[in-house]
Amino acid sequence: DAKTTQPNSMESNEEEPVHLPCNHSTISGTDYIHWYRQLPSQGPEYVIHGLTSNVNNRMASLAIAEDRKSSTLILHRATLRDAAVYYCILRGHNAGNMLTFGGGTRLMVKP
């Protein structure tokens, strides 16, 4: 599986935008970029995913670099409830729905 690299942790202030980076320089042309987050003592939850174009949903935006070697998850206004570990995962076209979790980024939100 192609690997992703994320910072171990990031801090943000409440009500400010947060940009969570992810590098995936070995991504293949058919790999989808998925983001999940895991709140403390909970199972992960789906945030967003994309292939080539930027994506928006009610939770976040996903900005994908033109060469697809990196992407950024954008939370437009961080709240205390957004404090979680955010996982950037590449899902191969032939992997079915299998996901391989890396270390993720622990986001801390300060009031």
Add this chain to the structure above:
Amino acid sequence: GAVVSQHPSRVICKSGTSVKIECRSLDFQATTMFWYRQFPKKSLMLMATSNEGSKATYEQGVEKDKFLINHASLTLSTLTVTSAHPEDSSFYICSATTGTDNIQYFGAGTRLSVL
């Protein structure tokens, strides 16, 4: 959105006993279910993939006789930790997919403590 229910949320058991964890898709039929374990401050590690009506596919290093997975219906998968020992203490998480949207929907997890 699709909802996955996992039960129990917490279990404490004595060494040598077996523990069963249930994972149910409440409002959709799950073509595939996944079982993960997670140690404190670590990431999720996939244990096995199960499809309804067929044998689970276990990841390398996961003992199939230790971690019994049954996926008898499209809405229920169970993980039984047999003859549990303290080193089996962990956070076990299931997920399910609908097969239509390429998203995994996760249960809330089960914290197993083996004394």
